[in-house]
Amino acid sequence: MSTSDFNLNHQNKSTESKIVASLERIAQAFRVLLWQESKENSLTPIQVQVLIFLRFHSDEKCKVSYLASEFNMTKATISDTIKTLGQKQLITKETQQHDTRSYIIKLTKKGKEIADKTSMFSKEIIKPIDSLxxxxxxxxxxxxxxxxxxxxxxxxxxxxxxxxxxxxxxxxxxxxxxxxxxxxxxxxxxxxxxxxxxxxxxxx
Ligand code: SF4
Structure with a gap:
């Protein structure tokens, strides 16, 4: 069995494992920042991620099946998220004439405002990158x-x-x-x- 990247005896001698551990810390920073932004808007992290995705992607990607693949989740979980966002009046569903079973998810005006605001959650992460x-x-x-x-x-x-x-x-x-x-x-x-x-x- 190969040695864990998180075994400190190994990690402290391995540049590769230190990079893996660093990426893990950055992933943690994303989770913390996203969680803070979500809490401030009374949303869950996945609800915020879906709003941000809908804000910046074209109609053919704003469907339940595409979102499920995008976020590595089941269609049922994404459907629940969409239902809640609809109840909060942040999205609407636009049924397609050629396929009444599928719909495009559109942001409302309020949904766009929240997506614009929450999409700035990574601003602390870009700062050190800017100065490279x-x-x-x-x-x-x-x-x-x-x-x-x-x-x-x-x-x-x-x-x-x-x-x-x-x-x-x-x-x-x-x-x-x-x-x-x-x-x-x-x-x-x-x-x-x-x-x-x-x-x-x-x-x-
Ligand atoms: S190679 Fe593909 S992904 Fe890259 S710019 Fe061209 S079309 Fe876009």
């Missing part, structure tokens, strides 16, 4: 994208809309350049997207 040297930001972004791609490919997290998992993405080992076949242009490392509206899922 541009080269360090680029390395950090590329490293994180590679970690996320691995987690996606190994099935730990589901939906991803990043360049590295997109059918339009190309990378040349020879020139070390990233390329988008949709935009038909090279992408600088800092142009690589983590959540692209035009992302096309790669087919196996």
């Amino acid at each position: 040297h541009p080269d360090d930001k680029e390395h950090l972004l590329l490293s994180l994208l590679n970690i996320i791609r691995h987690l996606n490919q190994s099935g730990v997290i589901t939906i991803q809309r990043m360049c590295l998992t997109c059918s339009y993405y190309d990378y040349s080992n020879k020139t070390k350049k990233h390329f988008c076949k949709l935009l038909n242009q090279d992408l600088q490392p800092t142009d690589l997207r983590i959540d692209c509206p035009e992302h096309l899922i790669q087919q196996d």
Whole structure:
């Protein structure tokens, strides 16, 4: 059995395990900040996450089944969340003419206001990132994208809309350049997207 990243005898001698432990601390910071923001608005963290997602994504993604995959939850759990948000008058449901069983979830004016406010919950996390040297930001972004791609490919997290998992993405080992076949242009490392509206899922 391999040694745990959280075994301090091992961790203190391993750069890789210290990075894992650091990511865990940052994940904890996200949970704490999201929880604080949720409490202030009498909402649960998942309700806030759904509101923020609805605020910044297109209609075809604002459906129960997509949200369930996005948040790695069952459709029943997401349906309950949507029901509660409806009771709080933060969302409405728009039935589609061609498919009356499915509906698009829309934010109300109040829902948009709360989504805008709560979406600032990460402002403490961006501060130290802002002050990094541009080269360090680029390395950090590329490293994180590679970690996320691995987690996606190994099935730990589901939906991803990043360049590295997109059918339009190309990378040349020879020139070390990233390329988008949709935009038909090279992408600088800092142009690589983590959540692209035009992302096309790669087919196996
Ligand atoms: S379509 Fe979007 S996600 Fe896909 S490669 Fe181009 S910029 Fe990246």
